Amino acid sequence: MNKVVRLAVASALCAAALPSWAAVTLTVASFPDLDRDVKTAIPLYKKLHPDVEIKLVSRERVDHVNALTTQLASSSGLPDVMGLEIGFVGRFIASGGLEDLSKAPYNAGQLQSQITGYSWAQAKGANGDVYALPVDIGPGTMFYRKDLLDKAGVTEADLTKSWETYIAAGKKIKAATGAYLVASPVDLKDIYIRSNLKNGEGIYFDKSGKPIIAGNPRFENAFKYAKEAQDAGIAGNIKQWSNEWAAGFQHDQIATQAMGAWLNGHLAHWLAPDQGGKWRSCNLPAGAFASWGGSFYAIPAKSTHKAEAYEFVKFLAANREQQIAAFKTLDAFPSLKAAQDDPSMSEPLPYLGGQKAREMWRDAAKHVPEIPINKNDGVAEDIINDQLDQVVHQGKDIKAALADAQADVERRARR
Structure with a gap:
């Protein structure tokens, strides 16, 4: 074998030995x-x-x-x-x-x-x-405007103690500042339906894939509090991720926003960068832990x-x-x-006034239940939101709305 052939063979062997990627x-x-x-x-x-x-x-x-x-x-x-x-x-x-x-x-x-x-x-x-x-x-958290709470004589504990104190705090904030407690009734509903879940329990479906909406106290209470907030004028009609939502943060119209911890970055960098130092973060009401x-x-x-x-x-x-x-x-x-x-x-x-909020978020993440996902979660969410709209704006009975939601989700899930 001459030198040229040997070099060619050696090169081929080296190439073959290289990782396939x-x-x-x-x-x-x-x-x-x-x-x-x-x-x-x-x-x-x-x-x-x-x-x-x-x-x-x-x-x-x-x-x-x-x-x-x-x-x-x-x-x-x-x-x-x-x-x-x-x-x-x-x-x-x-x-x-x-x-x-x-x-x-x-x-x-x-x-x-x-x-x-x-x-x-x-x-x-x-x-x-x-x-x-x-x-x-x-990890879910509650962002709130400390300056608005201070003006209304409301404390962080009022937001977190119970759902009743949270609603009551909203009424004080609205009276003193004109700001909404939540941007929309949907926001309040979203907090509650993620509360008190157990490992393996879905938001809308059980382990077998059956909807768990009608007759479920979790949804009934969520709709009840959302309607109460709407009736009291402490919930706006501002849709998340809309221009109005960003404007609400920028112009002191929204006092609290439950969301994932990542909202801090969104608020600081593009939603409301000029409101730095005014916001704080706390745990969700009534000891709830959730994932957003x-x-x-x-x-x-x-x-x-x-x-x-x-x-x-x-x-x-x-x-x-x-x-x-x-x-x-x-x-x-x-x-x-x-x-x-x-x-x-x-x-x-x-942005949160020097608060070491990440430590709280890290602790919250350890308590969030392991909730399975379902391919129809998005469908169920849209149907629930439609029924909630009928409850808070058209006076539809809550139990009837949830029964209709259950039937609609079952029908759509079979497709």
Whole structure:
């Protein structure tokens, strides 16, 4: 064998020995602001995998979901990695278009003990297998305008002691400042229906997938308090994520807002940046603990680079350095338990008047129940909101409204 042939053979053997994901370009589909998570990850990931290129395709939320739906249905133009909000995880799992990460070679179950329990439960399908990895969580909290409460002679304890004291506080705030307690009756309903849930109990469906709406005290009380707030004039008719919602924060019209801890970043950076120092955060009323939002990454079942894609998804979800970097960049609360012990958790937050609120949010995350998701959660939410509107604005009987909601959800779920 001459020298040239030997060199050619040696080169071929070396090439064969390289990892199969060398010189691969991964396409990652995401949306604002989750896309900044990917942007933060790229330089860190390149240090570990210099031969892997990350191509980020970012679309607005609705366009992102529509594009993924079309791509999964047609198996055309699929990304290698797809970012998902919690509200769409169940739907995409049910479509059958996501890779099962529980099985070999991924064996994602090895990561379970490292991830916040309730977010892990949200990544499971009806069969108990895992189809996505959580990258951030939204422990529920109550944001409130301390200056408005002070003017009305209302304390934080009035907001948190009970639902009755919360409503009473709203009446005082409205009388003294003109501000609404909540932007809309829907907001109050959303707080209550997430209260007092147990591990394994869904918001709208039981373990067998049957709706649990009619005759459920959780929904009856939620509707009752929402109607009381509307009748008392302490709930506005301001829809979340609307221009009016942002204006409500900017012009002292909304005194409290229950939401995921991530709302702090939204308030500080674009919803109401000029209101810094006026807001505070506290636990939800009556000792409730709930989850609002959360982000996940999944892999299409027909991705052409599954192994490489999983390495990147695992990096986003289980690499402490990346989780902390994303937390500092996006103010997205880390799903990785090890990242929740970072010293930045104890830093005072200027927007919240120097409050060390992250410590409270971290504790709240430990108490949030593990609530399974259902592919029809979004359908049920829309139906419930429609019935609530009929109750608070048209005087419909609460029990009748919930019975109609139950029947409608059952009908829609059978389709």
